[in-house]
Amino acid sequence: MTKRGYHHGNLRQALIDAALTLIEEKGPTGFTLSEAAKQAGVTPAAVYRHFEGREDLIAEAARQGFEMFADLMQHAYDKGQPSALAAFEATGRAYLAFARKHPGHYISMFESGISVNRTPELAAAANRAKAVLEKAAADLSKHIPPEKRPPATMFSAHIWAMSHGVVELYARNAGTTSPFAPEDLLETGIGIYLRGLGLLEPDQ
Amino acid sequence: MTKRGYHHGNLRQALIDAALTLIEEKGPTGFTLSEAAKQAGVTPAAVYRHFEGREDLIAEAARQGFEMFADLMQHAYDKGQPSALAAFEATGRAYLAFARKHPGHYISMFESGISVNRTPELAAAANRAKAVLEKAAADLSKHIPPEKRPPATMFSAHIWAMSHGVVELYARNAGTTSPFAPEDLLETGIGIYLRGLGLLEPDQ
DNA sequence: TGTACATCAGTGAACGCGCGTTCACTGATGTAC
DNA sequence: TGTACATCAGTGAACGCGCGTTCACTGATGTAC
Numbered sequence: 042m043t044k045r046g047y048h049h050g051n052l053r054q055a056l057i058d059a060a061l062t063l064i065e066e067k068g069p070t071g072f073t074l075s076e077a078a079k080q081a082g083v084t085p086a087a088v089y090r091h092f093e094g095r096e097d098l099i100a101e102a103a104r105q106g107f108e109m110f111a112d113l114m115q116h117a118y119d120k121g122q123p124s125a126l127a128a129f130e131a132t133g134r135a136y137l138a139f140a141r142k143h144p145g146h147y148i149s150m151f152e153s154g155i156s157v158n159r160t161p162e163l164a165a166a167a168n169r170a171k172a173v174l175e176k177a178a179a180d181l182s183k184h185i186p187p188e189k190r191p192p193a194t195m196f197s198a199h200i201w202a203m204s205h206g207v208v209e210l211y212a213r214n215a216g217t218t219s220p221f222a223p224e225d226l227l228e229t230g231i232g233i234y235l236r237g238l239g240l241l242e243p244d245q
Numbered sequence: 246m247t248k249r250g251y252h253h254g255n256l257r258q259a260l261i262d263a264a265l266t267l268i269e270e271k272g273p274t275g276f277t278l279s280e281a282a283k284q285a286g287v288t289p290a291a292v293y294r295h296f297e298g299r300e301d302l303i304a305e306a307a308r309q310g311f312e313m314f315a316d317l318m319q320h321a322y323d324k325g326q327p328s329a330l331a332a333f334e335a336t337g338r339a340y341l342a343f344a345r346k347h348p349g350h351y352i353s354m355f356e357s358g359i360s361v362n363r364t365p366e367l368a369a370a371a372n373r374a375k376a377v378l379e380k381a382a383a384d385l386s387k388h389i390p391p392e393k394r395p396p397a398t399m400f401s402a403h404i405w406a407m408s409h410g411v412v413e414l415y416a417r418n419a420g421t422t423s424p425f426a427p428e429d430l431l432e433t434g435i436g437i438y439l440r441g442l443g444l445l446e447p448d449q
Numbered sequence: 450t451g452t453a454c455a456t457c458a459g460t461g462a463a464c465g466c467g468c469g470t471t472c473a474c475t476g477a478t479g480t481a482c
Numbered sequence: 483t484g485t486a487c488a489t490c491a492g493t494g495a496a497c498g499c500g501c502g503t504t505c506a507c508t509g510a511t512g513t514a515c
Contacts (some may be wrong), residue, residue, distance in 0.1 A: 048458055048510060068358050070274045072337030074502065075452050085502075095502070133310040144389050151413070152356070154272050177288030191433065198423050200290065203403065209355070210409055212401070230403040234434075252477060252491055278469060289469075291492050299469070453515090460508070468499085475493070482486090 048117065053091040055081040060102050061145030071078040074098065099149055100159050106146030107166035113139050114173040125180040132177045133200060133231050137224060140208040151205065174201060185238055196238070203230050257295040259285040264306050265349030271355040278302065303353055305364050310350030311370035312423065317343050318377040328385040330444065336381045337404060337435050341428060371406040378405060389442055400442070407434050 045058045059080040063072045076096045078085040117135035121128030140147045140239065149155075150167075157167045178197035203242055204227060212223040219226065235241045254257065267276045278299045282289040296302045321339035325332030343353045353359075354371075361371045382401035384446040386394055408431060416427040423430065439445045 045394055051353065052458080073500080075500070078305065086504080089503075090458055091327065096362055110475055117310065117452080146309030191437070194423065195425055195430065195433060198415065198425065199407065199437065202414055202430070202434065203407040206410030208334065209413065210406055219398065221399055221402065226399065226402055226406070229399060230438075233395070233403065233441035234438050235441065237437035237439065237445075241441075256491080277467080279467070288473080288493055290494080293470075294491055451515100453513105455513085456511085458508105458510085460506105462505090462507105464502105464504080466501085468501090469497105471497080472495090473493105474495105475491105477489105477491085479489085480487090482484105 047083075049083060049087075052081060052083060052087065056083075056098060057102050057105065060098055062150070063145075064099075064148050064153070065145035066104070069099070072099070083174060092125075096155060096159075098184075100155050100163055102146065103149040103153065103155060104128065104160070104163045104166050104181075106140075106143065106150045107163065107170050108141050109143065109146065110150070111166065111170035111173055118173055118177050125184060129177045129181045129235075130228075130231065132174060132214060133204060133227065134187050134224075136201075136204040137208060137227050140212060147208070148182060153179055171197075171201075179242060183233075184240060191238075191241065199234065200231060203227065203234070252345065253285075253291075255297065256285060256287060258290065260292060260295060261306050261309065264302055265347075265353070267305075267349075267367060268306070268352050268357070269349035270297075271367060273352055274301070276303070298361060300363075303357050304359050304367055307353040307357065307359060307361075308367045308370050309369070310347065311374050313350065314343050314349065314354070315370065315377055316373035318374060318381075320379050322377055328437075329381075329388060333381045333385045333439075334432075334435065336359045336378060337408060337431065338428075340378075340405075340408040341416065342429050344416060352411070354355070375401075375405075385439075385444060388444060395442075403438065404435060407431065407438070424430060 046219050056077055059077040060072060060216040063077055063080070071167045074088055075085045077098070078088050088098070092101065114135045118128045121131040155163075158164050175194055178200065179193035182193045182196060183186045207223050207230070211219050211221075211226060221229075232241060260281055263281040264276060267281055267284070269404060278292055279289045281302070282292050292302070296305065318336050318339045321335040322332045325335040359367075362368050379397055379401045382404065383397035386397045411427050411431045411434070415425075415430060417425050425433075436445060
């Protein structure tokens with residue numbers, strides 16, 4: 042982050058970092074190109090050396106977010122091996138942990154209104170994240186008798202939806218509050234869901 | 246919506262309706278006071294006869310949304326009586342139906358960034374909606390042996406989270422797509438969850 | 450090692466725009482007599 | 483029924499602002515000789 046005179050050194054990443062901070066503080070609405078430039082110690086015009094414009098900058102922030110997100114979930118999945126159940130649960134926890142730890146990225150990815158199909162790179166990163174969760178679901182799915190087994194993509198969509206819902210409704214300061222910690226809410230929710238699939242013992 | 250000369254007649258509601266349309270079309274970011282005024286056939290300054298400003302207008306749209314939302318879910322709940330299960334499932338379906346049918350309201354309520362605690366009226370409307378879902382969950386909860394029964398508020402938070410997640414991730418055109426219809430996704434998800442609570446037969 | 454030069458990342462001034470908000474006003478509406 | 487008048491919903495002009503974006507430029511950096 043040290044400036045070295047006329048040339049910045051790594052302005053591109055500095056702008057992304059500034060954008061992430063601003064998005065985290067003020068939401069996607071509050072974020073402005075000019076303010077990000079200012080925070081990076083640079084004229085707004087300089088941004089155009091590195092990005093096509095405002096949207097492009099947000100899209101890149103989102104892309105980096107999806108990469109980290111996929112890495113984090115992949116790592117959690119690997120750590121849970123060889124137990125399909127442990128891998129799956131770790132992946133779910135990683136989801137919430139990511140949203141907690143990197144709110145600027147999370148907002149860019151899911152609340153900024155930019156489409157995941159904006160660029161091939163962004164779409165690829167998003168698909169990689171989705172694939173990790175689907176893999177974890179498919180592994181676990183094998184423990185269910187085939188005739189009662191829902192498609193793994195549906196299974197993972199349920200988990201993604203519940204995770205996202207918990208983040209949006211209960212893990213942001215503004216909005217509905219609940220007497221339960223988001224982490225507990227998600228863990229118990231997933232637990233009950235897995236029991237419904239016959240993957241956990243019905244007894245407490 | 247007929248203008249009658251100098252005096253509008255019902256400008257307040259016309260502005261709210263215009264805001265809802267704009268929010269639906271352009272998201273909470275794209276919505277501007279001036280454009281809402283224009284669409285209602287009125288000078289931007291006229292808005293200040295009825296609202297304190299931009300935020301106040303969105304808040305009122307959200308409040309009306311929560312009222313409708315609560316009514317709709319209450320109605321679904323009543324129709325499902327006396328079966329606790331039928332009432333609960335109808336309430337869940339009403340959630341998604343509302344999001345589908347009234348996207349402008351839904352966005353104002355959950356994606357506009359305005360806090361539910363902005364005004365007492367808004368908070369009251371939101372709480373009424375929450376109470377309906379909690380009541381449905383509490384009714385259903387009575388069919389679970391007390392020692393395995395999660396708190397009804399947790400139960401309803403899980404369902405709300407999954408419903409909201411399905412709406413945000415799969416029921417908006419932009420974003421991740423899934424091979425499943427949102428309605429099916431939510432219905433199967435809730436089904437599996439309820440089975441996990443022992444409220445549905447474990448057999449298919 | 451020193452000089453000439455090409456590259457290109459950043460400057461700074463300027464733009465047009467639409468925003469939210471204010472203000473003194475105007476004229477339609479409704480009521481009292 | 484007709485007139486005088488109070489009310490107040492809407493006008494229209496104006497404001498200051500910060501935005502995203504463009505442009506010709508400048509000067510630091512790195513390289514070829």
